[in-house]
Amino acid sequence: MTTPRTGSPLALTVLALLQYRPLHPYGIQRLIRQWGKDKVVNVGQRTSLYRTIDRLTAAGLIGVRETERDQAYPERTVYEITDTGRAVAREWLLDMLAMPKQEFPEFPAALSHLLMLAPQEIRDAFDRRVGTLSEALATLEAEMSAESGHGLPRITMLEAEYLRAVMAAELQWLRSVTDDLRSGNLTWSAADLLAFAEIPE
Amino acid sequence: MTTPRTGSPLALTVLALLQYRPLHPYGIQRLIRQWGKDKVVNVGQRTSLYRTIDRLTAAGLIGVRETERDQAYPERTVYEITDTGRAVAREWLLDMLAMPKQEFPEFPAALSHLLMLAPQEIRDAFDRRVGTLSEALATLEAEMSAESGHGLPRITMLEAEYLRAVMAAELQWLRSVTDDLRSGNLTWSAADLLAFAEIPE
DNA sequence: TCTCAATAGTGTCAGTGAGACTAGTTTCTA
DNA sequence: TAGAAACTAGTCTCACTGACACTATTGAGA
Numbered sequence: 001m002t003t004p005r006t007g008s009p010l011a012l013t014v015l016a017l018l019q020y021r022p023l024h025p026y027g028i029q030r031l032i033r034q035w036g037k038d039k040v041v042n043v044g045q046r047t048s049l050y051r052t053i054d055r056l057t058a059a060g061l062i063g064v065r066e067t068e069r070d071q072a073y074p075e076r077t078v079y080e081i082t083d084t085g086r087a088v089a090r091e092w093l094l095d096m097l098a099m100p101k102q103e104f105p106e107f108p109a110a111l112s113h114l115l116m117l118a119p120q121e122i123r124d125a126f127d128r129r130v131g132t133l134s135e136a137l138a139t140l141e142a143e144m145s146a147e148s149g150h151g152l153p154r155i156t157m158l159e160a161e162y163l164r165a166v167m168a169a170e171l172q173w174l175r176s177v178t179d180d181l182r183s184g185n186l187t188w189s190a191a192d193l194l195a196f197a198e199i200p201e
Numbered sequence: 202m203t204t205p206r207t208g209s210p211l212a213l214t215v216l217a218l219l220q221y222r223p224l225h226p227y228g229i230q231r232l233i234r235q236w237g238k239d240k241v242v243n244v245g246q247r248t249s250l251y252r253t254i255d256r257l258t259a260a261g262l263i264g265v266r267e268t269e270r271d272q273a274y275p276e277r278t279v280y281e282i283t284d285t286g287r288a289v290a291r292e293w294l295l296d297m298l299a300m301p302k303q304e305f306p307e308f309p310a311a312l313s314h315l316l317m318l319a320p321q322e323i324r325d326a327f328d329r330r331v332g333t334l335s336e337a338l339a340t341l342e343a344e345m346s347a348e349s350g351h352g353l354p355r356i357t358m359l360e361a362e363y364l365r366a367v368m369a370a371e372l373q374w375l376r377s378v379t380d381d382l383r384s385g386n387l388t389w390s391a392a393d394l395l396a397f398a399e400i401p402e
Numbered sequence: 403t404c405t406c407a408a409t410a411g412t413g414t415c416a417g418t419g420a421g422a423c424t425a426g427t428t429t430c431t432a
Numbered sequence: 433t434a435g436a437a438a439c440t441a442g443t444c445t446c447a448c449t450g451a452c453a454c455t456a457t458t459g460a461g462a
Contacts, residue, residue: 008448009310016314026410040309045450050411055448076410089317096311097326100334102243104418105304109210109241110297111360113217116290125298133301155389159312162374169370173363188356209417227441246419251442256417277441305449 007092009041010052015061015081015089022065022080025053036143040159053079061085115188119181126178130171137167208293210242211253216262216282216290223266223281226254237344241360254280262286308371316389320382327379331372338368 007015017023017031025046032043043049056062062085065078081089114122144160154161180186208216218224218232226247233244244250257263263286266279282290315323345361355362381387 009305009307010449012310012314016317019317024410029410037310037313040305040313042303042305042450045452046411047413047451048449051448089314093311093314093317094322094326096307097323098329100330100337101307103304103306104210104241104243105306106210106297106302108360108363109213109238110294111363112238112241113213113290113294114356114359116217116220116294121295122298125295128299129301136301153389154387155315158315158378159309161378162309162312162371165370165374166367169366170363173366177359177362186355188354211418225441230441243419246421247442248420248444249418252417 007088007096008052010043010048011056012089012092012096013037013041013043014049014052014056015085015092018062018079018081019086019089022078024076024078025049026076028053036147036160039140039163056085061088119187123178123181126174126181130174130178133167133171133174137164137171140164140167208289208297209253211244211249212257213290213293213297214238214242214244215250215253215257216286216293219263219280219282220287220290223279225277225279226250227277229254237348237361240341240364257286262289320388324379324382327375327382331375331379334368334372334375338365338372341365341368 013032014028017028023031029043029046029049032038032041038044053062057064057079060082062079062081065080067077117125140160140163144157144164147157147160148154177186214233215229218229224232230244230247230250233239233242239245254263258265258280261283263280263282266281268278318326341361341364345358345365348358348361349355378387
């Protein structure tokens with residue numbers, strides 16, 4: 001009956017959706033996709049969804065509404081949120097908004113080992129990254145203008161705005177670095193390497 | 202003997218450090234901290250480090266050099282990288298650089314549920330986030346200028362540059378949103394909420 | 403008619419993250 | 433100088449995530 005220490009994105013989303021109305025797991029998954037929230041929570045792995053639901057149930061944050069049988073599909077358990085669930089969701093949300101969490105995305109980690117590669121290889125890799133990243137940015141912006149054209153208020157698109165801001169920053173940084181690599185503005189020598197590799201024991 | 206499908210930041214870092222010289226696990230951990238790489242790989246949890254080392258050993262990417270006994274401390278197993286390890290590290294690195302990975306940080310997920318909160322609560326939460334985030338940015342910039350003053354070449358600070366670019370973008374976005382919230386430029390009504398909540402079944 | 407996609411759920415494994423626990427050693431300090 | 437704190441070095445468990453595969457049924461399209 002203890003509430004999980006930290007609300008994961010998926011757990012928060014489940015609680016949030018159940019505040020609109022009771023749903024069965026598959027319905028939650030569909031709704032996440034329909035509302036485009038699959039950009040910010042990973043619902044591709046249904047295992048996680050079912051496990052999350054189990055945990056939330058065990059913690060008393062959600063409960064079983066009914067078990068319906070559509071005589072066509074497997075049994076579907078419909079869940080609803082509890083009062084505790086409503087309160088906890090608010091707490092989690094406030095916490096996740098106010099306190100930045102140290103996360104460890106893989107790109108900066110990779111960046112810190114560039115010395116393993118030749119300059120040419122780095123350029124090629126960065127070029128490829130710029131390519132896929134700018135495509136993704138274009139897609140995102142298309143979706144955003146489609147949605148706003150559809151009359152959706154801005155408050156429902158803040159997460160997309162944020163993603164756009166961060167992606168744009170990454171792209172801009174990448175482009176400036178590739179420029180510097182190409183122009184010879186960013187070079188390093190074997191001597192640098194050795195100096196850096198002076199390992200204190 | 203199969204190489205793990207995907208190289209985690211930590212696994213890559215272990216391989217990278219062992220290219221400079223053989224090390225024991227604790228030495229790896231210290232080196233990560235000394236070189237400031239603990240900003241981009243999570244080495245706080247030593248469990249992961251030991252497990253990663255076991256996996257790399259099982260995969261033949263690293264091997265046991267020797268087992269030394271300093272008669273003071275527990276036994277220390279010293280590992281060294283293998284030729285396969287060197288090759289795999291390069292592959293992983295190129296892959297991680299070139300192909301952006303879909304990751305799911307919690308902040309955008311939280312953003313997508315702002316409708317659960319009152320405008321005032323959102324403002325407060327954002328203000329707190331701006332506070333801690335700008336402190337973190339200041340710290341990072343201080344470290345960067347210290348390092349560059351210390352004569353370290355730019356190539357060794359690219360990950361810090363990247364982090365700074367992304368953090369700055371997040372801060373700028375946050376500030377613009379809080380401004381809009383305060384100025385009344387970003388509002389929403391119960392009607393918006395209902396329209397948004399029209400759930401197709 | 404056959405295949406494919408969608409519906410709905412289960413299972414297994416690898417890996418990460420947080421934390422506690424053991425146990426010896428050096429260093430600071432009251 | 434005794435005791436506290438911090439460092440060295442490693443183990444263990446638990447909770448959670450992510451990837452992938454498997455079972456079954458149904459409806460739609462080629």
